[in-house]
């Protein structure tokens with residue numbers, strides 16, 4: 001866990017530009033590494049939460065909030081908990097939400113492997129770009145399902161292996177080494193099988209090597 005914490009501490013100041021392909025260089029890097037040109041995949045994914053959603057949402061890992069805060073500006077009727085293991089990433093998210101006067105969001109440091117909430121607390125769980133980082137992925141799946149209400153929605157995206165050799169090389173040789181990714185990684189088929197077994201109404205698609213999904217707890 002220290003490796004992850006330090007990995008994200010060291011990149012927290014450039015993370016926003018990187019994840020949003022915020023300049024020409026990062027756009028190129030994103031296309032080469034992930035096969036993804038911009039952050040449109042996250043905008044499409046977030047459309048699965050209706051703007052009038054009036055429930056309790058857990059965003060884990062929230063990171064710096066860069067991909068979600070435009071959506072959160074619309075979700076005035078929701079109560080949102082943003083959780084991340086890295087205090088450095090979360091501090092940036094907290095400032096961003098405060099600067100945008102988003103009062104229905106609480107930022108809390110926490111581990112997806114041990115989510116500090118009771119069973120069936122949330123109407124929706126959002127997990128963007130987290131599973132390739134989480135050290136214990138099976139525990140993360142178990143914990144997310146535990147805190148989700150029956151019929152609650154689970155939406156997310158993350159890196160999957162097996163789409164292109166180039167992306168897999170970068171994941172294993174750069175991101176695992178700098179502490180921002182933790183193996184083993186899933187393939188698209190493995191995730192489809194897992195989510196189909198545990199959830200209903202699964203929709204699953206990939207944009208380059210990023211897998212996006214939406215499903216409901218049975």
Ligand SMILES: C[S@@+](CC[C@H](N)C(=O)[O-])C[C@H]1O[C@@H](n2cnc3c(N)ncnc32)[C@H](O)[C@@H]1O
Nearest residue numbers: 008061062063084085086089111112128129133
């Ligand atoms: C690539 S960032 C994604 C952040 C955000 N959702 C986004 O898409 O921009 C991955 C995040 O996972 C967090 N993380 C890694 N392991 C974690 C864990 N066990 N519990 C909670 N967060 C964790 C890291 O601190 C980091 O902020």
